[in-house]
Amino acid sequence: MPRIAYFGPQGTFTEQAARSLAGADELVPVETISSALTSVRRGEADAACVPVENSVEGPVSATLDGLAEESPLVAVAEALLPVHFTVLTRDDVETVRTVASHPHALAQVRWWLEHNLPEARAVVSSSTAAAAVAVQRGEYDAAVTAPVAVEHYPLRVLATEVADVPDARTRFLLLRPPGVLPEPTGSDRTSIVAAAANRTGALAELLAELATRGINLTRLDARPIKGNFGLYRFFIDFEGHVAEPRIGAALAALRRRCNNVRFLGSHPRADGVQATIEPGAANDDFGNADAWVDAVRKGELA
Numbered sequence: 001m002p003r004i005a006y007f008g009p010q011g012t013f014t015e016q017a018a019r020s021l022a023g024a025d026e027l028v029p030v031e032t033i034s035s036a037l038t039s040v041r042r043g044e045a046d047a048a049c050v051p052v053e054n055s056v057e058g059p060v061s062a063t064l065d066g067l068a069e070e071s072p073l074v075a076v077a078e079a080l081l082p083v084h085f086t087v088l089t090r091d092d093v094e095t096v097r098t099v100a101s102h103p104h105a106l107a108q109v110r111w112w113l114e115h116n117l118p119e120a121r122a123v124v125s126s127s128t129a130a131a132a133v134a135v136q137r138g139e140y141d142a143a144v145t146a147p148v149a150v151e152h153y154p155l156r157v158l159a160t161e162v163a164d165v166p167d168a169r170t171r172f173l174l175l176r177p178p179g180v181l182p183e184p185t186g187s188d189r190t191s192i193v194a195a196a197a198n199r200t201g202a203l204a205e206l207l208a209e210l211a212t213r214g215i216n217l218t219r220l221d222a223r224p225i226k227g228n229f230g231l232y233r234f235f236i237d238f239e240g241h242v243a244e245p246r247i248g249a250a251l252a253a254l255r256r257r258c259n260n261v262r263f264l265g266s267h268p269r270a271d272g273v274q275a276t277i278e279p280g281a282a283n284d285d286f287g288n289a290d291a292w293v294d295a296v297r298k299g300e301l302a
């Protein structure tokens with residue numbers, strides 16, 4: 001049975017995302033995002049499920065860095081989960097002095113903590129479920145967790161539906177080694193990471209290759225290239241599938257212009273949003289234009 005390594009332990013938001021993507025596959029919790037990716041690279045798991053971006057706190061840097069380095073992995077599916085939290089404590093805790101969670105979770109409940117647990121010091125844990133484990137062990141007084149954590153850890157519920165931003169969401173990826181790509185659906189996302197040359201206008205030129213082909217961006221993040229202070233990689237997500245001519249042409253142009261381009265996948269969007277097709281950028285427009293150039297080269301048309 002195929003195995004999916006997910007960012008655990010049991011009871012994380014990522015487990016919920018993995019369940020929605022896994023079908024009948026076996027789910028295997030691992031402690032960190034980087035170990036989920038490593039287990040796929042080593043062939044110990046067939047796929048990894050990890051968070052990639054949150055609508056309040058932004059990109060998950062461990063995922064971005066993990067995808068830019070070592071052997072390539074590609075995203076074949078995504079899940080989008082609404083994020084609100086449950087705060088758990090132990091029965092013996094009278095005053096909450098420490099509250100633990102994943103940094104992304106703490107950032108999403110900052111206001112709530114200031115107003116409801118003003119005495120509590122926030123402590124970072126590797127995941128929301130790891131915080132629940134630490135509370136069980138008596139290391140901290142409370143944990144900010146995913147609602148499902150209460151099914152795994154017998155703790156007292158202090159609050160539910162906790163979220164400073166009511167409509168917060170996190171997007172998760174299912175990653176595999178390069179192989180057969182998912183079919184295009186008309187509602188797809190393509191992801192790349194590229195290191196633009198260090199000269200005036202290099203990033204603008206890179207983005208222009210996408211803009212002139214009518215490709216709508218859905219995310220742009222910069223991450224430092226470690227060991228090269230001041231140099232950055234750009235993670236770019238955009239509408240469309242590499243099977244479509246406008247996307248293929250843009251990727252070829254980026255490959256020519258950039259020091260390094262890595263394809264991170266083309267897969268259906270979880271929100272079902274259809275790609276915007278600008279006038280002249282449809283598959284047929286590219287096909288007809290290529291056919292015309294072929295005919296010109298053969299001396300059949302002018």
Ligand SMILES: O=C(O)C(=O)C[C@]1(C(=O)O)C=C[C@@H](O)C=C1
Pocket residue numbers: 007011012013014015051054060083102104105126127128129146169170
């Ligand atoms: O710790 C978890 O439960 C996770 O799945 C990680 C994570 C994240 O990385 O953003 C996922 C969703 C929430 O936004 C908070 C934490």
